[in-house]
Amino acid sequence: MQFNFFRSATTVQTYLKRKYENHHIEDAERKSYDNCYPFMYYLEQGETYYTQADQSPFSIRPILLYYGLIHLLKACLLTVDPNYPGTTSVLAHGVSARKRKKRNYQFLEDEVKVQKNGLCTYFSEQMYQLKHLEGEKYKMGELLAQVPELDDLYLFTSGKSNFMLLKQLPGNIWTIPAELALNYHISVQRLKQFLDSKHPEMIYWLENKEKETEILIDGKRTNFFPPFRYHIFKEKFGLGSSLQAAILLPDLLIHYLLLFNLSMIARYETEWWMDLIKTASDLDYPFIHAFLNITAEKSPQMILDYLTGNEKT
Known part of the structure; x- marks a missing residue:
């Protein structure tokens, strides 16, 4: 993961100014000056989380990857919204996980629900012009099926x-x-x-x-x-x-929703999570393991592609 384009405050200020001018935002020069360091800090903090995830035990990788993605997304938001975060409502996760059953729980059948306020809905709207997600529910299996790098695993198992x-x-x-x-x-x-x-x-x-x-x-x-x-x-x-319902969701949103739920499981469903890791007793484990390896590489690349190649969006 390299964000070498954004190591210099002068370069970042020029970059943000161009972004704001392209979006017809007033006072682009001042706002780009105000945001150049927060932008760089978001990227640096995000990189740190991803680096630590690569070096940490598998049991805490979802947490580190999730918070790494959050920080990288905040840098993206500063390219389209110079006032981010304008309100505290956009600081929430924007997603909720349903209460888990203690017996016969299966991750692939679990689901998350998109909330009205929070980072999830905010970056979906600001970065992808994707609205009306509030109340939508997505199963983990449906989301994983939209990750092309997992297709060989699906083909092998099913x-x-x-x-x-x-x-x-x-x-x-x-x-x-x-x-x-x-x-x-x-x-x-x-x-x-x-x-x-x-x-x-x-x-x-x-x-x-x-x-x-x-x-x-x-x-x-x-x-x-x-x-x-x-x-x-x-x-x-x-x-x-x-x-399928998830076929039109942006890739970054899919990775965000999956990482959110996995991070919640790693934090609050410790017994099930550790049992899964130590026994690998069902089909959940290979999909979770493979996805975490994929997202560790792909999510930062998607962020970099967004930052460097989305002039038309």
Whole structure:
């Protein structure tokens, strides 16, 4: 994880000023000066948490990774909201976990609920213009299914794949499998309309003599907007193989929700958590273990991509 672009106060002030001017924020120069050090401190603190997570026992990794992501998200928020945090309401987590059953508890079946106020709803709206999340509930299994790097594990354990990775052609051209429209139970034309509505001016449809669906994606970012997701290890874009409620959630929000619940479990459900780690007795453990390894690498990269490559958003 490297945030070398943001090691200098002078560089950060210029960067924030440009961001504020692009968002037509008044008094951009003064606000960029006021925020350059808080921005740098958020990044530094976030990096420290991730570094410690890499060196710490597995049992406390969710807590460190969650708070590391929180600090990195706060740096992102300062690029779009120079007054952050404007009120104390945005400092809460913005998510709640349901009361756990002591017997037969399964993490994959657990769920979280998005609250009206807090960091979760605030960064979703400010960074991704995603509104009306209040009251939404998401199961852990549904969220994990939206992490493309976990797809091989899903395929191994259940024989089911949740993603269709796109074939890359020369020129940053990607081919969408013809069967995707069938899986979505819509026509190819409707699929094009669906993707266009989510990615105005970022997808270009190309003619193909073999009648395959080809697109030219503008840019190569790990946090390209959903339903596209980027597999950081295979370096390929993919699309969910079926339409689900979580298919349009931004990747950072998915990682935030999963880390929130895992951090709560590590803090307050110690008996279940330690028993899971020591016995690895059910399917929860390999998915949790794999996800924590993935998010430790991918979340900071998504933050960096947001900070350095989101001029169009």
